[in-house]
Amino acid sequence: MPSKTDQPHRHSSALLIAAIILLGLNLRPILAAIGPLLDAIQASTGISSADAGLLTTVPVFAMGVCALAGAQLQRRLGVVRGVGLGIAIIALACALRWPLHGGAGLVATAALGGLGIALVQALLPAFIKRHFPERAGQLMGFYTTGIMGGAALAAASASPLGQSLGWQVLLALWALPALAALLLWRRAAGGGREVAAGAGASLPVRSGRAWLLMVFFGIGTGAYTLVLAWLPPFYTELGWSAAHSGLLLGALTLVEVLSGLCVSSVINRYPDRRPLLLAVLLSVLLGLACLIAAPKLLAIPAVILLGCGIGALFPLSLIVSMDHVTEPAGAGALLGFVQGGGYIIASSMPFIAGLIRQHSASLAQAWMVMAAGVVLLLLIALRFAPGARLR
Numbered sequence: 001m002p003s004k005t006d007q008p009h010r011h012s013s014a015l016l017i018a019a020i021i022l023l024g025l026n027l028r029p030i031l032a033a034i035g036p037l038l039d040a041i042q043a044s045t046g047i048s049s050a051d052a053g054l055l056t057t058v059p060v061f062a063m064g065v066c067a068l069a070g071a072q073l074q075r076r077l078g079v080v081r082g083v084g085l086g087i088a089i090i091a092l093a094c095a096l097r098w099p100l101h102g103g104a105g106l107v108a109t110a111a112l113g114g115l116g117i118a119l120v121q122a123l124l125p126a127f128i129k130r131h132f133p134e135r136a137g138q139l140m141g142f143y144t145t146g147i148m149g150g151a152a153l154a155a156a157s158a159s160p161l162g163q164s165l166g167w168q169v170l171l172a173l174w175a176l177p178a179l180a181a182l183l184l185w186r187r188a189a190g191g192g193r194e195v196a197a198g199a200g201a202s203l204p205v206r207s208g209r210a211w212l213l214m215v216f217f218g219i220g221t222g223a224y225t226l227v228l229a230w231l232p233p234f235y236t237e238l239g240w241s242a243a244h245s246g247l248l249l250g251a252l253t254l255v256e257v258l259s260g261l262c263v264s265s266v267i268n269r270y271p272d273r274r275p276l277l278l279a280v281l282l283s284v285l286l287g288l289a290c291l292i293a294a295p296k297l298l299a300i301p302a303v304i305l306l307g308c309g310i311g312a313l314f315p316l317s318l319i320v321s322m323d324h325v326t327e328p329a330g331a332g333a334l335l336g337f338v339q340g341g342g343y344i345i346a347s348s349m350p351f352i353a354g355l356i357r358q359h360s361a362s363l364a365q366a367w368m369v370m371a372a373g374v375v376l377l378l379l380i381a382l383r384f385a386p387g388a389r390l391r
Contacts, residue, residue, distance in 0.1 A: 013132075015188040020128065020139065022181040023083065023120055024146025026090055029154035029174045030113040031056055031225075032253065035232040036158040036246030037167045044167070047103040053354025055110050056229035057347045060221075062114030064343030067122040067336050068203065077119075079127045080189045084182060086119025091178035098172035118343075122336050127189075129322065129331040137319050141264025144315035148256040151228065156250025159243040203337045207390040209324065214338045216380050217317040218345025219373040223284055224310050226370055227252065229350040234363045238296055248303060255307025256314075263312045263319075273320050277381040280316065281374055283309030288371040292364055317342075324390050334390065 034041070034055050042052055066073075073082050093113035100109055128143065129136045154174070162170045204210040231252065232245035240248070263276070270276050287305030290298035321338045325331045353366035 012188065015184070016131065017139065017142070019181070019184045019188040020124065020143050021146040022177075022184055023087060023124065024143045025150035025153075026087060026174075026178045026181050027117050027120060027147045028151035028228075029177075030090065030094060030110070030117070030171075031059060032151035032154035032228055032249070033158040033171060033174065035229055035249055036155055036242055037162050037170075038233050039236055039242055040162065040167050041106070045101075045103040045106070047106075048354075049358040050351065050354040051103060051107075053229065053351040054107055056225055056350035057354075058107055059110045059114030059117065060225055060343050060347035060350070062111050063118040063121060064340045064345075064347060066115055066118030066340075067343060068340030069122075069336070073119065073122060077123075079123045079130075080185075082123045083120050083127070083189070084185055086116045086123070087178055087182045087185060089113070089116030089119065091175045091182065092116075094175035094178060095172050098168050101168040101171075121339055125318065125322070125335045126331055136322060137267050138264050140318055140322065141260060141267060141315045144318065145257050145260035145264065145311075148253055148260055148311055148314070152250050152253030152257055155228075155232075155246055155253055159241075159246040163243075203333055203340075204390055205337070209390050210334060210337055211341075212380060212383065213317075213321045213324070213334070214341040215345065216377060217321065217338050217342035219377055220310075220313045220317050221342055221346035222349040222373060223288075223306075223370055224314060225346050226349040226353055226366060227306060227310065230353045230357070230363055230366065233357070234291070234295070235299070237362070248299065252303045252307045253311075255304055256311025259308045259311030260315050263315050267316075267319060272386045273316060273323070274381055274384055276312065277316055277320070277384065278378065280309045280312040281378050281381060284313065285309075285371060285374045285378075288367045288374065291367045292371070320384050323386075330390075 038052055041047070041055075042049075077085065090113055093109045093116060096109050096112070097106065100106070124143065125140065128139050132139050158167075158170065161173075165173070228249070231249050232242070235245040235248060236242055259280075267273075267276075283305045287302045287307075287309060290302035290305065295302065318335065318338075321334055322331055325334050349366075349370065352369065353363055356366050357363055
């Protein structure tokens with residue numbers, strides 16, 4: 001007998017969509033709130049720039065490792081229970097940042113938060129593919145837009161709230177929306193009796209196309225993690241205040257939200273994803289060029305170009321991956337592989353940038369490295385013709 005989550009009614013479908021968006025909102029604050037507060041955190045804890053890069057690198061790396069185990073997690077936990085466990089872990093990681101606010105404690109809670117994020121990200125796409133097969137691309141767009149919306153809110157509010165409450169309290173407060181997401185998810189998705197989507201599916205490690213998709217997602221997400229971690233410190237080095245640099249990152253992530261919404265609204269008009277991919281990659285490349293050539297003069301164009309490009313690239317990378325499979329089981333296995341390896345690749349960028357900053361006192365070289373990666377993505381994107389399947 002099918003459960004309520006197998007054949008949701010109209011009102012429960014709306015509740016599920018709201019829960020999916022709220023889950024997305026909670027997947028980046030544990031990362032996005034760090035950049036605008038980094039100077040205060042370094043002054044309080046004494047951590048180096050390289051170690052500060054670990055505050056973004058460690059959770060992203062954890063997200064990748066755990067995503068690779070997505071198929072096993074689906075078999076052992078089930079999608080509903082696994083997503084609930086993931087958002088509960090995020091809430092716990094945020095709450096622990098109040099008492100554990102030393103350098104080691106921040107890195108440990110970053111790793112714990114990365115585990116929770118990984119559970120949600122590994123399991124939720126298969127849930128979307130199973131329950132909303134006709135609208136999977138659109139809902140993936142809304143879900144990823146929710147992710148970027150949470151990042152925008154965290155970045156813009158970090159400095160002013162951190163100054164009034166203390167950065168330790170601010171980081172811990174993000175446990176509250178995570179708890180709200182957990183309650184809404186449990187009500188919308190039921191008690192976790194659903195058959196695990198993707199059970200029996202294995203990672204497509206022998207597929208060359210799957211590896212190509214993983215590299216594409218990893219380098220593209222590297223641009224996101226690099227900007228998320230180091231754009232505010234880059235501008236504080238140029239003389240901006242922490243509040244203004246945080247607002248700059250908040251504005252960038254707001255542009256990402258709008259760009260993600262645009263992708264959601266037009267994606268069905270482009271069965272061939274390559275024109276969209278090439279356009280957004282060129283936008284990212286031009287934004288990086290602004291940061292390299294004249295960061296003070298071209299700050300606003302850089303924000304617009306990077307926001308438009310990164311905001312569209314993230315959902316497009318996942319949508320292009322889902323285009324290669326038709327079954328929920330295959331979607332879960334492929335997305336776990338793509339995100340797992342991709343986040344491991346992406347996790348290196350904040351740490352590399354921290355090393356660059358520590359030894360050269362400038363992040364210009366980090367933007368150059370990322371620009372070279374985007375050129376590679378332009379070449380890879382040409383291979384994503386419509387109708388392609390894993391092989």
